[in-house]
Each structure stands twice: as structure tokens, then as C-alpha cells.
Amino acid sequence: MNTTAEAGGGAAAGRRILLVDDSVDAALALSMLLEAFGHRVRTEHDGTRALACIDEFKPDVVVLDIGLPGMSGFDVAREMRKRDVTKHALLLALTGWGSDADRQEARDAGFDHHLTKPVTIADLEALLK
Numbered sequence: 001m002n003t004t005a006e007a008g009g010g011a012a013a014g015r016r017i018l019l020v021d022d023s024v025d026a027a028l029a030l031s032m033l034l035e036a037f038g039h040r041v042r043t044e045h046d047g048t049r050a051l052a053c054i055d056e057f058k059p060d061v062v063v064l065d066i067g068l069p070g071m072s073g074f075d076v077a078r079e080m081r082k083r084d085v086t087k088h089a090l091l092l093a094l095t096g097w098g099s100d101a102d103r104q105e106a107r108d109a110g111f112d113h114h115l116t117k118p119v120t121i122a123d124l125e126a127l128l129k
Contacts (some may be wrong), residue, residue, distance in 0.1 A: 008119070015040070016040050016042075016058060016060045016061070017041045017042070017055070018043075018064060019044075020044050020076065021035070021065040022045050022069055023043065027111070031043050037128075047073065047079075049073030050064070054080065054083065054085050059089055061089060061128060062092065063128065064111075065095050066091065067095060073095065077109040077111050078109050091110060091112050092115060092124075092127060094115045094117060095116045095117060096116065096117045097116075113127055
């Protein structure tokens with residue numbers, strides 16, 4: 001399910017956020033919350049579809065789960081860092097994988113921040129400002 005919507009308000013309004021999570025319910029809930037803060041959100045549920053949409057969507061921020069079907073979030077992040085359109089986007093890992101090794105692999109893959117689920121909206125919004 002793809003969702004692209006805009007809502008008014010929010011301190012960091014206008015951000016284009018690509019949200020990639022294989023949990024449809026989690027993605028829907030977070031996308032609705034981000035939209036309520038004024039962001040434009042597109043959701044994808046696997047890495048291949050996320051990579052396919054970036055040239056058209058041009059995200060400022062990518063919130064990316066690591067445990068995706070087929071292509072891991074680590075692999076998606078590495079590929080995004082190679083592409084001009086997402087080379088300088090803010091990449092946030094939002095995942096249940098929270099070991100020190102996971103955090104290091106996230107840094108090595110090109111993520112700017114590693115957030116372990118559940119994350120508070122305050123923590124997420126602070127990174128989006």
C-alpha cells in the first residue's frame with residue numbers, strides 16, 4: 001500500500017519522508033502520525049519498491065526498517081547512498097534490531113541514526129528538525 005499525503009502544521013513541515021516497513025499496520029500508524037506533524041509521507045513495504053520510487057519521490061528523509069523481506073534494510077541503505085537522489089538524504093534505521101553489531105552495521109551501511117523500536121515520536125521529531 002502506498003500512501004502519499006500532506007497535512008498542515010508541525011515544526012518541520014514540508015519534509016518528504018519515505019517510510020519503509022514490512023509491517024503494514026506499523027507503517028500506516030507511523031505515516032499517519034508523521035502526516036499529522038505536517039510531513040509528506042510515502043510508504044513502501046520492501047526494499048525493491050522503496051528503491052524504485054526514490055527518483056520520482058525524492059525523499060529528504062528515509063525511515064527504514066532493517067528486517068525487510070528479500071532485501072535487508074542494510075542493503076537498501078547501501079544502495080541509496082550510491083544514488084544521487086538519496087546520497088545526502090537523512091537515513092534513519094527504525095528497527096527491532098538493537099545489538100551493538102546491528103548499530104555498527106547500520107553505520108557502515110550509511111544510516112545517519114539507528115533507532116530501536118518502539119521509538120517515541122519526540123525522539124523521531126527531534127531528528128527530523
